[in-house]
Amino acid sequence: MSAERRVKYQDLSAEQAVALLFGVTKKELDGVALQCWSAFMSVGPLKPKGFGGTSAWAYGTEALRELFIPKGWVPVDPNNQPRVVSPDGKHAIAVISGDSDTGNPHREPQTRNKRGSQTLRSVTYNSRQGQLFPVSRSVGATVDLDCAEGQSLWILLFHVDIGAQEVRYELSRPVNFGDNDKVDGWEPRFIMPALSFQARGSGRAPDDGVDFDIPVMPRL
Amino acid sequence: MNDRSAFNPVRLVLARQRRGLTKKSLADIAGLSSKIISLYESGASIPTPESLEAIANGVGFPMAFFTGPDINAPRDENASFRSFSRMTAAQRDASLAAGGLAYLLSDWIDQHFQLPTVSVPDLSAMEPEVAAALLRSEWGLGSGPIKNMIHVMEYHGVRVFSLAEETKQVNAFSCWREGTTPFVFLNTQKSAEASRFDAAHELGHLVLHQHGSNKGKEVENEANAFASAFLMPKDSVLAHSWKCRSVPEILSGKKLWNVSAMAFTYRLHKVGILTEWLYKSACIELSSKGARTAEIDSAPRETSQILAKVLGISRDQGTTLRRIGEALQVSVDDLTPLLFGLVPIAVSGNGGASPERARNASLYLVKG
Numbered sequence: 001m002s003a004e005r006r007v008k009y010q011d012l013s014a015e016q017a018v019a020l021l022f023g024v025t026k027k028e029l030d031g032v033a034l035q036c037w038s039a040f041m042s043v044g045p046l047k048p049k050g051f052g053g054t055s056a057w058a059y060g061t062e063a064l065r066e067l068f069i070p071k072g073w074v075p076v077d078p079n080n081q082p083r084v085v086s087p088d089g090k091h092a093i094a095v096i097s098g099d100s101d102t103g104n105p106h107r108e109p110q111t112r113n114k115r116g117s118q119t120l121r122s123v124t125y126n127s128r129q130g131q132l133f134p135v136s137r138s139v140g141a142t143v144d145l146d147c148a149e150g151q152s153l154w155i156l157l158f159h160v161d162i163g164a165q166e167v168r169y170e171l172s173r174p175v176n177f178g179d180n181d182k183v184d185g186w187e188p189r190f191i192m193p194a195l196s197f198q199a200r201g202s203g204r205a206p207d208d209g210v211d212f213d214i215p216v217m218p219r220l
Numbered sequence: 221m222n223d224r225s226a227f228n229p230v231r232l233v234l235a236r237q238r239r240g241l242t243k244k245s246l247a248d249i250a251g252l253s254s255k256i257i258s259l260y261e262s263g264a265s266i267p268t269p270e271s272l273e274a275i276a277n278g279v280g281f282p283m284a285f286f287t288g289p290d291i292n293a294p295r296d297e298n299a300s301f302r303s304f305s306r307m308t309a310a311q312r313d314a315s316l317a318a319g320g321l322a323y324l325l326s327d328w329i330d331q332h333f334q335l336p337t338v339s340v341p342d343l344s345a346m347e348p349e350v351a352a353a354l355l356r357s358e359w360g361l362g363s364g365p366i367k368n369m370i371h372v373m374e375y376h377g378v379r380v381f382s383l384a385e386e387t388k389q390v391n392a393f394s395c396w397r398e399g400t401t402p403f404v405f406l407n408t409q410k411s412a413e414a415s416r417f418d419a420a421h422e423l424g425h426l427v428l429h430q431h432g433s434n435k436g437k438e439v440e441n442e443a444n445a446f447a448s449a450f451l452m453p454k455d456s457v458l459a460h461s462w463k464c465r466s467v468p469e470i471l472s473g474k475k476l477w478n479v480s481a482m483a484f485t486y487r488l489h490k491v492g493i494l495t496e497w498l499y500k501s502a503c504i505e506l507s508s509k510g511a512r513t514a515e516i517d518s519a520p521r522e523t524s525q526i527l528a529k530v531l532g533i534s535r536d537q538g539t540t541l542r543r544i545g546e547a548l549q550v551s552v553d554d555l556t557p558l559l560f561g562l563v564p565i566a567v568s569g570n571g572g573a574s575p576e577r578a579r580n581a582s583l584y585l586v587k588g
Contacts, residue, residue, distance in 0.1 A: 038357075038360065041360060041362045042357055042362075042363075044363050044453070044455035044456065044459070045363060045455060045456050045459035045460065046455045046458060046459050197360060212368070212371040212372060212374075212375045212525070213525075214336060214371060214374050214375050214525045214526055214529070215334075215336065216333055216334070216335060216525075216526055216529040216530060216533070217333060217334040218332060218333055218334075218533055218537075219331070219332055219333060219334055
C-alpha cells in the first residue's frame with residue numbers, strides 16, 4: 001500500500017472500514033447476522049440446551065461462506081476451525097459466538113466459549129501485526145491456505161439477545177487470549193448497528209413473547 | 221340525484237343484500253313492484269329520482285351511495301364460509317355485502333395510510349402441520365405462543381374486520397381480494413379463544429387454499445389442523461405442556477397458548493400427551509362443565525392494532541368515523557359493525573340517530 005493511499009481506520013465508520021478492508025457491505029454482513037438469528041430462533045424447545053448457539057454458528061458460517069466465496073474467497077477448515085480466506089491468503093474470517101458485551105463499544109467482549117490452539121496461534125500472529133492491509137483480489141500463489149500461517153484472523157462475533165429481541169455483531173480482530181482461554185482483546189473492532197427483531201414475533205420461551213408494533217404511516 | 225345515468229345497479233344489489241332483504245321485501249318496503257326492482261338490479265332500467273329515494277329510504281343507505289363505482293364484494297365462490305347448514309342464504313349474502321363495505325373502508329384506509337405490504341406465502345401444496353411450521357419460520361415467530369393473532373396477521377398485510385352479522389350462526393370467513401389482498405372477517409360474538417382460533421383457521425385457508433377450492437369438509441379439516449399447529453407447535457406443546465393430563469391441568473395449561481380448553485385438549489391428544497382414553501374422559505368432563513358452549517375462564521379479546529392506529533390518527537386530524545362514512549357515502553352505522561370488537565368505538569345509543577336528533581334529547585340544567 002502506498003503512503004498516499006494509507007488511511008487510518010479510526011477515521012472511518014465501521015461500514016466504510018469493512019468495505020475498504022474486505023470489500024463487503026453492511027447489508028451483506030447483516031445477512032450473515034440475520035442467518036445467525038434465524039437459526040437460533042428456529043431451534044425448538046426439545047433440542048439440547050445451548051443448541052441454539054451451535055445452530056446459529058453453523059448457519060452463520062454457511063452464510064458467511066456463501067457471501068464471500070463469490071468474491072473470490074475460499075472456505076478452509078484449519079484444525080477444524082471453519083473460515084473463509086481471502087484470495088491473497090492474508091485474511092481469514094470466522095463466525096464465533098460472543099458474550100453479551102458483543103457490539104457494545106464501551107465494553108470488551110469475550111468469545112462465548114473457550115477457544116483452541118488454532119485461535120491462539122492466530123491471536124498471537126494478530127497481536128504482532130501493526131498494520132491493516134486491504135484484501136487484494138490477486139491470488140497468492142505460494143500461500144498454503146490450509147495452514148493458516150501468516151494469516152490475519154478476523155472474527156464475526158455475534159450475540160443473539162432474546163430479551164432485547166436483537167442480534168448484535170461486530171467484525172473484529174482478536175489480539176488477546178485470556179487466562180480463561182477465551183479471546184478478550186480486540187483491535188480494531190468494527191461494530192455494526194444491532195439488528196432489531198422487536199416486530200418479528202415472540203421469543204422461544206413462552207413467557208417472553210413480544211407483541212408486534214405495526215407501522216401505520218399517514219400518507220402526506 | 222340529478223344524473224340518473226350514474227346509477228350503479230351493483231350498489232343496489234349490495235345494499236339490499238346487506239339488509240337481508242329479498243327483491244320482494246324491498247319492493248314492498250319501497251312501494252314498488254318486484255319486477256321493477258329486478259329491472260333496476262339488472263341494469264335494464266334506471267330508477268327515477270322518486271323511486272331511488274324510496275329504495276334508499278327502504279334500505280337505509282344515502283341516495284349518493286347508489287352512484288359511485290362498482291363494489292366487488294366478496295363472493296360466495298371465493299369466500300371461505302364454513303358450515304352453510306346453520307346459516308341462511310340471506311345471512312350469507314348480508315355478510316358478503318358487509319364484506320363489500322369493508323372493501324370500501326379498506327380502500328379509504330389505503331388511500332390515507334401506508335400499511336404493511338402483503339407477505340402471505342402460497343403454501344398450497346403442503347400438509348397443514350408442515351405449512352404451519354414453515355409459516356412460523358418464514359415470519360420469524362419462533363415456536364412459542366402467539367401473543368396476538370390479529371397483530372401477526374396485520375403485520376403481514378392481512379386486513380382484519382369484524383363480521384357485521386350479530387349472530388353466532390355465521391362463522392368467520394376469509395378471501396383474497398382480486399387475488400392480491402387477503403381479508404379476514406372475524407365473528408366477534410364468539411369467545412376470545414374461539415375467535416383467535418378462527419383467525420388462525422382463516423390464515424390456514426389463505427395460505428393453503430389460495431388457488432383451489434376453499435370449501436368442503438376436507439379443506440375445513442386442513443384449516444383446522446393448520447390453526448391447531450400454528451397456535452400450538454408440537455415441539456413446544458411437548459416441552460411446556462407435557463404435564464397436562466387432567467382437566468384442572470388443561471384449564472390451567474390452555475392459558476399459556478390462549479386457546480379454548482377443547483382446542484387445547486384436542487392438540488394434547490394429537491401430539492400424544494393424552495391417550496385416547498384420557499382424551500375422551502377430558503372431553504366428557506369439559507362438556508359437563510359447559511366448555512363446548514361457553515369458554516371457561518376466558519381471556520380478554522384480541523383487538524386490531526391497525527384499525528386502532530388508523531382511527532386514532534384520523535380522529536386527531538379531525539376525521540371521525542362519521543366523516544369517513546360521509547366520504548364513502550355510507551352511514552356510520554354501516555361502518556361500526558365492521559369494527560365491532562376489534563377497536564373501541566363510540567356506539568350511538570339510539571341505533572344510529574343523526575346528530576340533529578341527538579341534539580333534541582331532553583336535557584335540563586339542574587340548579588344546585
